[in-house]
Amino acid sequence: MSHTAHIPSHRKPRRSASKLALRAGVAGGVLSTIAVAGAAGPANAEPVTETIEMPTLGSLETDLASAVSASAEASQQEALDLSLQAQEHGAAQKAALDAKKAKAEADRKAAAAKAEAERAEKARAEAQQRASRTQERTTLSASSSGSSSSSSSQAATGSAAAIVAFARAQVGDAYVSGGTGPNSWDCSGLVQAAYRQAGIDLPRVSSSQSSMGTSVSLSNLQPGDILYWGSRSGSYHVAIYVGGGNYVGAQNPSTGVVERSLDWDMPSGAVRIL
Template identity: 85%
Template sequence: MSQTAPIRSHRKPRRSASKMAFRAGVAGGVFSTIAVAGAAAPANAEPVTETTLEMPTLGSLDADLASAVSASAEASQQEALDQSLAAQENAALKKAAADAKKAKAEADRKAEAERAEKARAEAQERASRTATRTSLSAKSSSSDSVGSSSSSSSQVATGSAAAIVAFAKAQIGDAYISGGTGPNSWDCSGLVQAAYAQAGIDLPRVSSSQSSMGTSVSLSNLQPGDILYWGSRSGSYHVAIYVGGGKYVGAQNPSTGVVERSLDWDMPSGAVRIL
């Protein structure tokens, strides 16, 4: 480089006085405008405040979503539980109805079987009485039966037997009522029990127990005061009192009441002697 060459100055060029004056005027005008606007504003005007909208955070959204999912799951579980309980109740009701129907059918079947068995037993008893009646009728045609019949006709009750027979005959014409024990209505065992009470003998209340007492005797060897029974000895369903002369007194049924009948009117199954 030539020693005589001019050296470039590094200082910034000075701004002209006119430009600086212009800029100062503009700035002054702006500040003046701001000052005038501030003076013109009301003294009690509230300062303008900024409103900031807060946006939900990501953590809050996750918590709300989890709570909603949990509530939905609990509702679904409760609904499922309710449906399960309702199904169980319906099943229990159906089972109870089926069991009741089955029990009723079984009870009806047993009742029908018992009725059939009772009818069969009564038919057998009637057949047995018919056979006995036929046998006695055949015997009555013989001379031995005639002699026995004459002896029976002449039977006279004495002692305790007389009291029993007299009481039984005194009730002829009274009504028959199931469970009746007097004084004006009787059932078969109630009459027998009351008659024996006249002789100071305490008998059981029911016919099956009365016919189980004493000693079994043959129908061809009866004495006044003997107890006649129908059915088996330990399971009789009817009883009466033999009063002599081939007759008995008993509370038969609601339509006849207390009556006196001959043995062949309804042949008894057997007899017992307690005196």
């Protein structure tokens, strides 16, 4: 007898065929059938079988590929939606900007049209004033020709005499805008100072001075009347009628205070305060 006949083997027991088949089924992705028989059952007992379906590696790869594809499609769709939203937002901003530009252009054209209409109206008013002055000049010239003796002898009296005397005494003084004397004047400053000699206080500016008193025709002037150029409530120049068809006024920086004939620069109208 061999000395090693009764020595137990230290090798690991061999795996059973059923366990090897089970592991092979999992690794290879095949369906394995495990038959389990009762060890203590009768010899003629029917074997009990159980079928376990395991996923194959191929199906896992397919599912993973499908999931990746679906995710990529979702990302692409989201990117497309964002792009469309950006395009819509950009289009809305451009439309708003275009509308703003169109409104600004319309406003500019409207303002230009209004300014042109105002210029036309002003030109029309000036043309009417020139026509009126021409008519007044014609009437005044005819009146002067018919009664030259009475015009030349027309003389101021009372308060009018004091106003006329003061105005004529300033002839030769300088014209200075805003001047109120004693040696430099502007048009309304001279008129105001002259009327002060008669104890009458007038407003400082020409438009207010020409708005006072009563309106008189240029063909019916008296010494001391205030002549104005422009509209009565919006005159830009005033002077004092001194008789004989003449007036005294602070004209401009070039001429200073002068005595002129009405024909030299026909006024727009006159007012009488005395």
